[in-house]
Amino acid sequence: MFSFKALKHLDWTLLAVVLALAVIGVFFIHSASYQLRLATGVRFSHRQAVWLGLGLILYFLLAAVDYRKLIYFAYPLLGLAVIMLALIIVAGEARLGARRWLQVWGLNVQPSEIAKLFLVMALARYLSERFPERWRWSYSLVACLIALVPAALILRQPDLGTALVFVPIALGMIFLAGARLKHLIVLLLILLILLPVFWFTLRDYQRTRLLVFANPDLDPLGAGYTVIQSKIAIGSGGLHGKGWLGGTQNMLSFLPERQTDFIFSVVAEEWGFLGSAALLGLFSVLICRLFVIAHRCRDLGGRLLAAGGMILISTHVIVNVGMAMGLLPATGLPLPFISYGGTVTVAMFSVMGLCQSVYAHRYWHLY
Amino acid sequence: MKPTRFDLRLNLVFFLIAAMGAVLMGSLWYMQIVRGEEYQRLATTNRIRLIRLSAPRGIIYDRHGEILADNRPGFDVVVNLPEVEDRRRLVEKLGEILDLPAARIESRLDTFRERPFEPVTVASDIGILKATILEEMNPELGGVQVVVNPVRNYPAGSGLAHLLGYVGQISPRELERLVEDGYRAQDDIGKIGVEAVYDRELRGTAGGEQVQVTARGFRDRLLSRRPARAGNNLHLTIDLRAQTILEELMDGYTGSAVAVDPVRGDIMAMVSNPSFDPNLMVRPVDDRYVSELFASPGSPMLNRALAGEYPPGSIFKPVVALAALEFSGITPSRTYDCGGIFSLGSVSFRCWREGGHGRIDLSEALKRSCNVYFYRLGLETGVDGIEAASRRLGLGQRIGIELGGERPGLVPGREWKRSAIGEGWYPGDTVNLSIGQGFITVTPIQAAWLAAVIAREGTPARFRLVSAVSSPEGKRLEEFDPVPATAAGFSRPAWAELRKSLLRAVAEPGGTAHGISDPAISIAGKTGTAQVAGPPGKGTHSWFVGMAPADDPEVVVAVILEHAGRGSEHAAPLAGRFLAGYLVP
Structure with a gap:
């Protein structure tokens, strides 16, 4: 099933950019978790380096397999993710608060991150297989339902931020697959109508969480405080920054969640505008490469895979950076390749592996 | 070749993303370059601190609602180093009142050298008498504070020691394993017995206070507060x-x-x-009690x-x-x-x-x-x-x-x-x-x-x-x-x-x-x-x-x-x- 000959046709720019981002991530996780390490002794950057390695292995394995074979497994894989998400709700019922982790062989796995990856694959398969029926209602509707099941389960955790990522991915891919615009607009309206219905199925403490999302001032110790401190961190970075390990907002522990959701603030504080703009530049190159891969591919499944990957990465970058700058509500989305986290890192590398496979196997239909 | 519908739609999506990226880049420029100096001033005079409020542990009851383990107020001595004027005199005075060797106080003060703004707990559970003396001397001894924290209490004493177990400060190894579950250094954790097995039920959720401090780190004004949530109570079958x-x-x-x-x-x-007496294990005033216990030939730690x-x-x-x-x-x-x-x-x-x-x-x-x-x-x-x-x-x-x-x-x-x-x-x-x-x-x-x-x-x-x-x-x-x-x-x-x-x-x-x-x-x-x-x-x-x-x-x-x-x-x-x-x- 693996054909390493395909690796000769790799998009090396894509690989180089992803690697550069991930290495920058390890360095800034070291900086951001410096105080936490002194307090707990846990070396977060070492752990992240292990996941980087693991992600890289998966990246090459996936790139070596024809993506047409990979999408073939999309449905059972998404089913597996849905089962894991359901398990979390069952296992987490006894405890208060949100529960997003599942213990698998002693490792904490975050199924919602895995679900994003499998959703892109499942939609690519469904939308390309049923392409001849694209003018039908059922085409868009079923695709939406495929996304809705995991999204609803994630919303129950509750993790509104991650659930909302499913919306641009699903709608974007349905749009790109050639569905009728009328259908898309109606689906969007239905989604808006469904939101209040869902509200009443939530528990009290879950509603409080969502209210805080809408209005951070309700929770000045959590989200509100974080946003203020994050803006100070970014702004005070200035042009050149305070130097790696030199950020006062970071080192004096003013910033909560700084090795995960707010790591961009650490980069901006310590590397300044030059460094953080360069980081956004790297993400731009990455997104451009995915755009080119989607363009060059001549088969709908591959196009949708690459375009889905592009939407997934850009949504994360835009929401995460926007939230660090206080432009968007703090919802807790990681910055791909930079934020600390095992599942998310491995999942993002896998998405890139899929896109790389699309690129590497682009000539095969000629043979 | 004429672009396909896919290409057209892909271009549209891409331009949408590019537009949002441009907005981000613009804001970044505005925050860091245009308003950079303003934010730098805010950062150097940052006076807002988050203080963690530890949660009271859940209570353990017997079958008729009699209390087997609860919490009593304990008085801890906390030092805010930036406020201390004369460190040598402080160590001397504290040693006198608390009956502790100066070297021990010094080593406690150095524990968090990397975090000069963190208050350091020098001694815990000192008893109300010493706490009162310290409170009276506080104006004289700048930077010392007596803080009330819940301390685990076992009214039944040694009787149920093996069964209930006891809590103690989390060890570095435990912390490494549990840090992703929200445990933090200086947290209490159940070490053996019911306290250990049911720790997650009993421990509760820590709260926090957002506090504005003076330039020297002294607490100035409470901005907001989220109370800690006590842990769940356990009802044992014990009579x-x-x-x-x-x-x-x-x-x-x-x-x-x-x-x-x-x-x-x-x-x-x-x-x-x-x-053994679990109360003496919670905040060991005297380390000798614990080491003697473990070395004792009658194996008092063994639950026979x-x-x-x-x-x-x-x-x-x-x-x-x-x-x-x-x-x-x-x-x-x-x-x-x-x-x-x-x-x-x-x-x-x-x-x-x-x-x-x-x-x-x-x-x-x-x-x-x-x-x-x-x-x-x-x-x-x-x-x-x-x-x-x-x-x-x-x-x-x-x-x-x-x-x-x-x-x-x-x-x-x-x-x-x-x-x-x-x-x-x-x-x-x-x-x-x-x-x-x-x-x-x-x-x-x-x-x-x-x-x-x-x-x-x-x-x-x-x-x-x-x-x-x-x-x-x-x-x-x-x-x-x-x-x-x-x-x-x-x-x-x-x-x-x-x-x-x-x-x-x-x-x-x-x-x-x-x-x-x-x-x-x-x-x-x-x-x-x-x-x-x-x-x-x-x-x-x-x-x-x-x-x-x-x-x-x-x-x-x-x-x-x-x-x-x-x-x-x-x-x-x-x-x-x-x-x-x-x-x-």
Whole structure:
């Protein structure tokens, strides 16, 4: 099933950019978790380096397999993710608060991150297989339902931020697959109508969480405080920054969640505008490469895979950076390749592996 | 080539993304370059701190709502280093008031050198007297604060120490494992016992305060506050009244005693002696107490009820009796002659009664605990039958109490001996096994289980310790119902014969436990006097397993007193006094 000959046709720019981002991530996780390490002794950057390695292995394995074979497994894989998400709700019922982790062989796995990856694959398969029926209602509707099941389960955790990522991915891919615009607009309206219905199925403490999302001032110790401190961190970075390990907002522990959701603030504080703009530049190159891969591919499944990957990465970058700058509500989305986290890192590398496979196997239909 | 619809739509999506990226880049420019200096000023004068408020642990109750573990206010001494003017004088003064060597205070102050703004806890739980003195001297000693924090308190003291366990500051290794579950340095965590097993229920959720501080780090103004949420409460099956009676009776003995309600499987009391004071483990003022405990020859840290593996002696005879009735077609009317001595080849085994018991049947042999009868019965049944019956009665395996540290005991057999010792099984081994000597060991909780199985004729409820979990407001979150155990099997007549014989052992003159017969309650039970391998001069272990009221037992009890002498003279009277004290108001 693996054909390493395909690796000769790799998009090396894509690989180089992803690697550069991930290495920058390890360095800034070291900086951001410096105080936490002194307090707990846990070396977060070492752990992240292990996941980087693991992600890289998966990246090459996936790139070596024809993506047409990979999408073939999309449905059972998404089913597996849905089962894991359901398990979390069952296992987490006894405890208060949100529960997003599942213990698998002693490792904490975050199924919602895995679900994003499998959703892109499942939609690519469904939308390309049923392409001849694209003018039908059922085409868009079923695709939406495929996304809705995991999204609803994630919303129950509750993790509104991650659930909302499913919306641009699903709608974007349905749009790109050639569905009728009328259908898309109606689906969007239905989604808006469904939101209040869902509200009443939530528990009290879950509603409080969502209210805080809408209005951070309700929770000045959590989200509100974080946003203020994050803006100070970014702004005070200035042009050149305070130097790696030199950020006062970071080192004096003013910033909560700084090795995960707010790591961009650490980069901006310590590397300044030059460094953080360069980081956004790297993400731009990455997104451009995915755009080119989607363009060059001549088969709908591959196009949708690459375009889905592009939407997934850009949504994360835009929401995460926007939230660090206080432009968007703090919802807790990681910055791909930079934020600390095992599942998310491995999942993002896998998405890139899929896109790389699309690129590497682009000539095969000629043979 | 004309662009396809896919290409057109892809371009549209891409331009949308690019537009949002441009907005981000613009904002970044605006924040860092245009307003950079303003933000830099904010950063250097940042005066907002988050202070973690630790959550009170959930309370542990007994079955009637008596408190077994709660929290009391403890006074901690906290130093804010940026406020300290004269560090040497501060250390000197603190040492004087707190009665601590200066070097120790210095080393505490240096713990968080990397975080100069963090307040440092120099001493914890100093007592109200010293706290008052410090509060009065505070203006003189800049930078010192007395903070009230909840401290775990065990009103019952050493009695339930093994069962409840205790909490202590989280260790670096524990922290590494648990940091992603929200544990932080200086948090308390359950170390052993119920406190450890149910830590996640009990610990609660820490809160926080957002505080504005002065330029020197002094607390200026409270901006907002999220109170800590207390942990959930646990309701144990322990009955504090039963526990107290049993503790008082066990005082002075080394050993263990367990009392259980066999119908619901509720563990009512559990004693392991010697013990320790868990209150001294929570905030060890004196490290010597802890190190002496761990080094003590009496192993006070060992929970003997679960981890003490003892030869059962004659309390094993009911197991042999059940094996004989079940596997070898022997009836209760089978008689053997006891002449006080039994010879097997060239080796002779003695009965405990010189001159013997004469010709007796099974019930009489159990009542009088005749060794020779059981030597012969055991040989006729065979080791395989005895081994099978033992396992069906729960010996040689953990009962499964949710406490950790439970030992399985040992049921020997042919296969075990071949692999563990490398020898075949000899008839002499069967003779020893028949009176609960030789290789076999049981734990006190297994002995209590054996009593419960007999009391319920093979179908007791599984032993348990926690009956419910409730929220800090007192709302029941979870209720655990008794769970029936897998039936042990054996025939009804066999159970009836056994229970009748154990009742006769107490009720009839000549029974080994007749000394504890009490007109107010009917007790059934079996004594045991277990010989111990090891240094000569050490006395036998004194055992008793029993139940009351005999016709429909509400309580079963197992008692072992190490090296105390005969079962009939020590363990049985103790158990009798407990049953009478608990059941007869």
